[in-house]
Amino acid sequence: MGKFKVPHTLTLLFAMMVIAMIATWIVPQGAFEMQTLDSGRQAVVPGTFTLIEDKNYMTPWQLLTAIPRAFASAQDVIFFVMILGGVLSIARATGTVDALIGRMLERFGEKPQILIFMVVFCFAMASSFIGTAGEYIPFVLILVALCKAMRLDAMTAVGMTVAGYGIGYGISAVNPFTLVIAQQIAELPILSGWPLRAAIFLPFVLIGFHHVWSYSKKVLADPANSMVADLPCPLGDSNAVDYPKLALKHKLILGSFLATIAMVAYGIRIHGWYLYQLGACFIAWGLLTVIISRLEVDVAAKKFIDGAMELTTTAILIGVARGISLVMEDGQILHSLVHGMSLPLSYVGAEIAVVGMLIIQTLLNFFIPSGSGQAFVTMPLMVPLADLLEIPRQVAVLAYQFGDGFSNMIIPTNAILMGIIGIAGIPYGHWFRFCLPLILKLMLAAAVVLVLAVVFGYGDDVQPPAATGISVISH
Template sequence: MRHQDQQLDKKKSKWELPHTYALLSFMIVLAALSTYFLSAGSFERVEQDGRTILVEGSYQTVESNPISPFEILQAIPLGMEDSAQIIFYIFLIGGTFGVITKTGAIDAAVYGLVSRLKHNGALLIPVIMIAFSIPGATIGLSEEVIIFVPIGIAVAKALGYDSITGMSMLNLGAVCGFVGGMANPFTVGVAQTIAEVPLFSGIGFRLVVYVFFLLTAIILVMRYAAKVKKDPSSSYLADLPQQDTISSSTPDQIKPFSRRHAFVLLSVVAGFAINMYGIFEWDWYLTEMTGTFLAIGLIAGLIGGLRINGTFEAFTNGMKDVAYGALIVGFARAILVVMEQGQVLDTIVYQLSALISQIPGAFAVIGMFFVQLFINFFIPSGSGQAATTMPIMTPLADLLEIQRQVAVLAYQYGDGVMSTVNPTNGVLMACLALAGIPYTRWFKYIWKLVVAWIIIAILGLLVAVWIGLS
C-alpha cells in the first residue's frame, strides 16, 4: 500500500507546475539564447512631447552582442536595480499593512460589515469590480490598485472566499477598464496621438466592447467565489500552508469594532485621500505614495496601541510576508535587461511587424493583435508599448488598407488582455506579492478568462474592420 502511495506521489510530481522563480529563470536564459540566433538591431528614436518614438524606416542591424552566462547572472541584480522603486514600494507597503492588520481594525470593520450583509455579500463582487473599472477606463488606474489589495483580500476572506477572489475584484476590475480604455490617456491617448487619430475618438465602440470584457470577468469571479465558499478545498490556494499573508484572523479571534479601530481606519482613509489627490494634482508616483503610507503605518500603530516596538515588529513581519513576491518583480525585469543588452528587442518588434504584412485582407488586424499580445511580454508598459509599436503599425495599417483606429484597437486589446497574465508586468506581480498568491496558481485560475477575452477582442476587431471604424 505504501509502495502504491509512493508511485502516486511520483506521478503527481511529474505534473507539478514549475516554481515561479524557476519559470522566470528559464525565461531569462531563453532571452539570452535569442541573442545568439537573432540579428542585433535597433530603431532610431527621437523625443517628441516627452515620449520616445521610433523613426519609421530607421531599423538597421548593428553589431551582435550575445549575452554570456555570467551576464545572465548579472541581469538578475540589474533587474532588481531597474525595478528597485517598485520592489521597495511593495516591501514598504507590505510593512505598512502589516501594522494596520496587527491593530485588528480591518478585521473588526470587515467582519462587522459582513455580519450585516449576511447573504447579500456576493453583490459586493460586481459592485467593486465596476467601481474599479471606471477609473481604469478613464484615468488609467493601474499601479494605484496595489494599495487596495490588502483591503480587498480582507473583504473576500470575511465573506468566505479566498485571496484570489479578493485580488480579482480589484485587479481584474481595473484591468477591465484598462482594456476598454475609453478615455485612458496612457494607452489609447498615446496610441491615437502617434497614429494621428482624433484623441479618444471611437469611444462609443470601445464602450460596447468594454461591457463584454467586464461581464465576462464578473461571471468568472462570481462563479469561482461561489465554488470556494461552498467548498474551500476547491480554492487554488487550498493546499498552501498559509493562504493569506494579509489577514489570517478567524471570526472567534475578532475583537468588537471600537473607537480606537475607527481612528486607525480614519488615518488610513486620510492617507488614501492624500495619495489620490497627490497622484492626480501633484503628479505623485510610487515614491511619494510610499512616503505617505509609511506615515500611515506609524500613526496607525501608535493609535492602535502597538507602541513603537510593536509597530516596527509588525512592520518587519509585514515586509517578510511579501518578500517572495516583491523579488519576483526584479527577476521579471531581468528578462527585459537581457534583451536590451543583447539588442534583440527592436529586432523582434521589427520582424513580427513584417510578418503581419503577409496576412491577407481584414484578417491582418488579427495578426496585429497577436503581435501586440506577444510584444507586451517584453514591453509591459502600456504607454511604452504604444510608443514602440504604433509608429510601425500605423504605416502598416495604411499599407493594408486598415483604418488606423482599428490598429489602435489591436494594440489596446493586446496590451490589456496580456496584462492579466504577463509575468513581466510589475503591477500584476506586485498585487500577487501582496496577496500571497504564487504566479503559477494565478495562471491556473486566469487562463480561461484570457482565452475568453482573446475571443472577444478578435470579434471586436473584425466588427471594427467590417463597419470601417474610423
C-alpha cells in the first residue's frame, strides 16, 4: 500500500459536513425549552428536553445550500481576515515589517526560546484578561517571517500563537466572553475563584512553551525535521539577509499599530466591540500607514487587493468550517448531543464526573465553537448536575473553561484557528499532528487540577444555597 496522504483541509471540512448530515438521520432530534436571560441571550432550561416527533431528514440539497448560508453566517470573520490581509500587505510595502524583523533578530536571533516564551506568555495574558482571539491574526505573518529568519518554520510561529490563545482562554482570569458568562449562569460572584486560576496560569503556560520549544529545537538541529518541510513558505522562497534599519517612519507606523491594538482592546472591554469595529480600526491604521509612509495611493490600493486575494483560501476554509455546526443546528441534533452526553455523568462519583464534564465540554466545543454560545447551552445543564453530584459550581465553571479554551486550539470548526493556520499556509492535517500531543498534556494537567479542586472543595465558600430555582436534569 502506498503512503497515506492527509486530504486537503477543504476536503476534510466538507467530509465533516457530510458526516454531520448523516448524523441528522441517525441521532434522535430533540430540543430543550429556551429562556431569555437578563442579558437578552437565550439559555436552555434544564429538565425540559423532549424529542421531536416529526423527524426532519436533512437532504443533500439542504447540505449544499448550507454552504453559502455558512459563508453568510461567518461573513464577519471572513471579511475581517481579508481586511487584515490587505492592510498588512500595505504595511509590508512600506518596509516596516522587514525593519521590525531585523530589529527582533538583533535582540533574539541567538535566543529563540526567549521569543517563544514571550509570545506564548503575552498572548495567554491577553486572552485571559480581555478575551482576545481574532486580534492575533495580524501577528501571524510577522511571526512566520521572523521564524523563517531564525531558521525556524511556520509551524513554530503558529504554535506559539495558538498555544497562547488557547491556554489564555482555558485559564481565564477575567475573560468577559467565557468566565463572566459562565459564572453569571452558575449564580457565582463574578470573577470569584481567581486565586486558583492565577496559581495555575504559569504552569500551563510553561506546558505550552515546552511543547513549542521542544519542536523548535528539532527544526534548528535539522530543517528536515520540520512538519511543513514539504510545503511552500507563505512568504515565498526569498531569503533576504539585509533588513532595513528601523527608521522614524517605521517607528511611527509601529507606534500607530500598537495604538490600534490598544484601541481595539479598550473597545472590546468597554463598548463590546466585535469584528466589524475591529475591521474599521485596522482600515484606519492602513490609511494612517499610507500617510506616514507617503506611499502612492494607487500602489497602496494594489497592495491591499493583493493582500486580500492571498487570503481567499483562508476565507473559504472559514466559511465551510462554519457549515459543520450549521448542518447540526438545521438537523436539530445539537441539543440531543448535549443531553445524551450529560446523562451518564449523573451515575458516577464526583471525581470521575468532573473529568467527564471536562471531556464533554471539549467534545461539545466541536459542535458549538463559540465560547459564550457554549456557556449558554451547557452551563444550565452542568450546574444542576454539579449540585446533584455535590461538585462545587466553581469547579463546573473551571471544567467548562478548560474544555472550551484548550479545544479551541485544535477543532476545525473554530473559524479563528482556521484563519490562523490558513494565513500561515499550514494544512489542518499537519496542524493536528503538531497540536494533538499538546492538547493531551493540557487535558491531563486539567484533569488533575479538577480532581484536586473537588477533593479540596474549591468554590465551597461561594456556593449558592441549595434552593436556587434551577431544576435537576431529569432522566
